[in-house]
Amino acid sequence: MIVYGRSAHRAALYAREMSERFALAIEGIDSAQRAVESSDIVVTTTPSREPLLRAGWLRPGIHVTAMGSDRHDKREPESVAFARADKLVADRLD
DSSP states (O other), X not given: OEEEOSSHHHHHHHHHHHHHHXXXXXXXXXXXXXXXXXXXXXXXXXXXXXOOBOGGGOOTTOEEEETTOOSTTOOSBOHHHHHHOSOOOOSOOO
């Protein structure tokens, strides 16, 4: 497993803590693009108002859960990523 964070130091600390807690091999990496392109499942959990996940990084079949896109003013994935999706699931329509 891999984890990316805008702070490489905090991502590495998180990876180490989760590795120890769950006895899993988790690596903190310094590239969002590399994290997305090498993953089958991507979960974003930020309050970002600017896109952090580029549509061009997504390949067919990848699963993205954009937890931080829970308000109209938040933008974790680029808008075009939603247009390219095979399926969109929202927890609330408002």
